[in-house]
Amino acid sequence: MKSSSFTLILSIFGIIQIAQGSPVYKDKNAPLEQRVSDLVGQMSLAEKIQQLNQLSFGINLNPNNKGETVNDVAPEVGSLIYLNEDPVERNAIQRRAMEKSRLGIPILFGFDTIHGIKTVYPIPLAQACSWNPALVTQTAAVAARETKLTGIDWTFSPMIDVSRDPRWGRIAESYGEDPHTAAVFGVATVKGYQGAKLSDPFSVASCLKHFAGYGVSEGGRDYRATDISTQALWETYLPPYEAGVKAGAATLMSGFNDISGVPASANHYLLTEILKQGWNHDGFVVSDWNSVEQLIAQGVAKDRKEAGLKSFKAGVEMNMVDRIYADHLQELLLEDKITMDSINDAVSRVLRVKFRLGLFEQPYTPIVPEADRYLRPEDKIVAAKLAEESMVLLKNERAALPISPKVKSLALIGPLVKDQENLLGCWSGNGKAKDVESIFEGVTREFGDKVKLLYARGCDFDGTDESGFTEAIDAAVKADAVVICIGEKKAWSGENSSRSTIALPAIQEKLVARLKQTGKPIILVLSNGRPLELQRLEPQADAIVEIWHPGVAGGTPLAGILSGRVNPSGRLAITFPLATGQIPIYYGMRSSARPNDGNYKDISTEPLYTFGHGLSYTSFNYGKATLSKGKLASDQMLTVQVPVTNTGSVAGQETAFWFISDPVCSVSRPMKELKHFEKKTIKPGETVVFTFEIDPQRDLSHPDSTGKKLLEAGDFHVRIKDQRLTFELVDNDDRPTVSTPVPPR
Numbered sequence: 001m002k003s004s005s006f007t008l009i010l011s012i013f014g015i016i017q018i019a020q021g022s023p024v025y026k027d028k029n030a031p032l033e034q035r036v037s038d039l040v041g042q043m044s045l046a047e048k049i050q051q052l053n054q055l056s057f058g059i060n061l062n063p064n065n066k067g068e069t070v071n072d073v074a075p076e077v078g079s080l081i082y083l084n085e086d087p088v089e090r091n092a093i094q095r096r097a098m099e100k101s102r103l104g105i106p107i108l109f110g111f112d113t114i115h116g117i118k119t120v121y122p123i124p125l126a127q128a129c130s131w132n133p134a135l136v137t138q139t140a141a142v143a144a145r146e147t148k149l150t151g152i153d154w155t156f157s158p159m160i161d162v163s164r165d166p167r168w169g170r171i172a173e174s175y176g177e178d179p180h181t182a183a184v185f186g187v188a189t190v191k192g193y194q195g196a197k198l199s200d201p202f203s204v205a206s207c208l209k210h211f212a213g214y215g216v217s218e219g220g221r222d223y224r225a226t227d228i229s230t231q232a233l234w235e236t237y238l239p240p241y242e243a244g245v246k247a248g249a250a251t252l253m254s255g256f257n258d259i260s261g262v263p264a265s266a267n268h269y270l271l272t273e274i275l276k277q278g279w280n281h282d283g284f285v286v287s288d289w290n291s292v293e294q295l296i297a298q299g300v301a302k303d304r305k306e307a308g309l310k311s312f313k314a315g316v317e318m319n320m321v322d323r324i325y326a327d328h329l330q331e332l333l334l335e336d337k338i339t340m341d342s343i344n345d346a347v348s349r350v351l352r353v354k355f356r357l358g359l360f361e362q363p364y365t366p367i368v369p370e371a372d373r374y375l376r377p378e379d380k381i382v383a384a385k386l387a388e389e390s391m392v393l394l395k396n397e398r399a400a401l402p403i404s405p406k407v408k409s410l411a412l413i414g415p416l417v418k419d420q421e422n423l424l425g426c427w428s429g430n431g432k433a434k435d436v437e438s439i440f441e442g443v444t445r446e447f448g449d450k451v452k453l454l455y456a457r458g459c460d461f462d463g464t465d466e467s468g469f470t471e472a473i474d475a476a477v478k479a480d481a482v483v484i485c486i487g488e489k490k491a492w493s494g495e496n497s498s499r500s501t502i503a504l505p506a507i508q509e510k511l512v513a514r515l516k517q518t519g520k521p522i523i524l525v526l527s528n529g530r531p532l533e534l535q536r537l538e539p540q541a542d543a544i545v546e547i548w549h550p551g552v553a554g555g556t557p558l559a560g561i562l563s564g565r566v567n568p569s570g571r572l573a574i575t576f577p578l579a580t581g582q583i584p585i586y587y588g589m590r591s592s593a594r595p596n597d598g599n600y601k602d603i604s605t606e607p608l609y610t611f612g613h614g615l616s617y618t619s620f621n622y623g624k625a626t627l628s629k630g631k632l633a634s635d636q637m638l639t640v641q642v643p644v645t646n647t648g649s650v651a652g653q654e655t656a657f658w659f660i661s662d663p664v665c666s667v668s669r670p671m672k673e674l675k676h677f678e679k680k681t682i683k684p685g686e687t688v689v690f691t692f693e694i695d696p697q698r699d700l701s702h703p704d705s706t707g708k709k710l711l712e713a714g715d716f717h718v719r720i721k722d723q724r725l726t727f728e729l730v731d732n733d734d735r736p737t738v739s740t741p742v743p744p745r
């Protein structure tokens with residue numbers, strides 16, 4: 001018998017040589033790879049397969065993820081999605097793993113901390129509108145601390161799927177339509193979760209998801225196939241992942257989507273060729289919930305065993321909840337369909353993350369009093385700051401905002417005024433409505449005794465009941481100005497929450513139309529998880545503030561904007577179509593063959609609000625932008641600068657968006673691509689200079705359909721606000737076109 005077959009049999013029956021003395025894998029000072037290989041070398045096949053198995057534990061409130069409720073887990077299980085919030089219970093489960101399993105391998109506890117666990121902060125789409133990645137890192141660090149103290153070591157976040165269809169409910173979980181924005185905020189989030197080191201006491205492992213292309217679900221319907229050309233994959237959908245991997249994201253999750261005929265969870269090109277061989281990621285990939293078994297529904301596997309084979313061979317190491325690996329990997333190995341080497345590699349990847357997290361040394365969660373664990377005042381301040389910076393003033397006419405000191409009575413109307421639950425947004429962790437500051441509370445605190453507040457709910461979020469209209473109209477008639485708070489319930493966005501129209505239900509539009517008839521100034525406050533169709537609402541409003549789903553601390557930030565204490569600084573990270581029928585519509589479209597023709601004949605072809613739109617209470621004047629030179633070679637840098645003056649009377653924050661256009665290229669390019677942004681505070685009368693250092697390799701190259709990055713000599717434009725400057729990229733060798741592979745960012 002060959003020695004490898006002999007080892008296989010020994011390992012199947014768990015007959016493994018136990019090392020004498022304390023094993024290397026338990027030595028925290030031994031090099032990581034030695035610890036990994038030492039441990040793998042001591043594991044039986046059954047123990048290895050358990051490491052690739054993830055189950056869920058506890059009370060599952062997610063209607064989309066129903067499965068068996070597992071309350072008794074094998075101490076050898078690799079990972080648990082921990083759905084309860086009891087660190088004592090979690091530690092008891094971990095203790096069994098440490099003490100009752102033969103090798104004492106800690107369980108990796110995972111959970112969907114998407115925008116906070118108790119101190120819930122704004123949804124990711126809102127976060128991107130803050131254009132403040134440093135603040136997003138801070139909130140993610142708050143989330144990591146609360147997550148860790150709940151007993152969770154690993155969060156299934158950030159979701160960096162570029163999303164251009166607001167009918168898709170999961171757009172709320174994304175950073176919007178632009179790859180650069182998703183990359184920057186994805187990296188900011190990874191940094192906040194993972195801290196300086198994964199083994200720091202309050203770091204958790206991050207998970208980039210859903211690798212890749214899930215945001216392209218056909219027609220915005222969830223779980224549907226996606227058809228993505230390799231050009232689009234490399235140009236639009238992969239860059240955030242490449243950036244996240246480079247930033248050290250410990251894990252990735254494969255998507256539910258079928259990409260041009262090959263499901264993401266069985267996609268060797270993505271999971272192995274790109275991720276592992278191309279980007280050298282040495283952590284692991286977890287499937288999405290049941291996404292291995294779903295390969296049957298997607299038509300690429302005849303049964304569970306074949307589904308497991310396809311997904312394991314493609315490069316999914318951990319199997320979320322459907323137990324296919326636990327049921328079939330051994331059989332597949334005995335049939336020579338997979339190799340022991342590939343199992344060892346998969347197990348090593350999982351163990352690497354556990355070692356990096358320091359779980360072998362510190363498997364237990366510190367138990368701290370609940371007041372130190374959740375919703376600490378300093379953490380709520382960070383959440384409120386992000387809410388404040390992510391709110392976008394979409395419209396402001398007739399000096400409706402800030403509310404003038406002359407206003408002595410304010411009508412607060414709408415289903416969202418006193419609502420707490422819905423401000424949390426989708427995927428709100430273990431967040432509770434009782435911990436949310438409502439708009440009513442925030443406004444009451446802000447305006448105190450100075451302004452009389454009149455409240456009426458007016459109507460529900462949907463339905464046809466108009467019985468509350470009269471009370472609402474009465475309140476409006478008695479008030480000097482009317483603030484109407486409408487929008488979407490939290491369950492209207494997120495997973496499995498697609499909508500055929502992005503307009504608000506007719507009852508809400510009707511309420512606004514009736515209130516408009518009072519002739520009072522109308523300030524519309526919108527809370528929602530996606531861009532909305534506002535073509536009927538926008539003309540009714542003097543001012544519109546988009547507050548998204550702000551989390552636990554939305555009332556005071558909004559009230560600050562209403563009163564003028566806060567100068568709004570959010571800018572849209574996603575286009576607001578004029579009508580649902582315009583979808584897809586996004587800033588980075590390619591040019592039409594007939595740029596002045598082909599428009600809709602029934603409505604405008606322009607969106608209502610473009611990417612980057614957002615008003616301020618001050619005005620910013622952009623001076624003349626200048627280039628450091630007119631020509632550059634591919635190994636040189638070019639500096640472009642623009643002075644911006646605050647010409648108003650209050651301080652404000654301005655975000656400068658720098659776009660690049662490549663008008664002539666072997667592959668047609670989007671009309672413009674965001675490459676850099678910066679947000680700065682500018683005092684009244686002050687001028688500050690915004691700078692963009694153009695690095696040709698990073699900012700002027702484009703991928704071809706194999707992912708190779710190319711640089712082509714010729715003219716480029718850099719755009720800032722309404723200015724366009726032209727410069728030339730010349731080839732070092734004086735050839736008209738160069739083709740330069742670029743190392744990943």
Ligand code: BGC
Pocket residue numbers: 064065112156209288289495
């Ligand atoms: C979602 C993932 C999530 C997982 C675990 C799935 O339904 O698509 O984003 O992380 O459930 O809750």
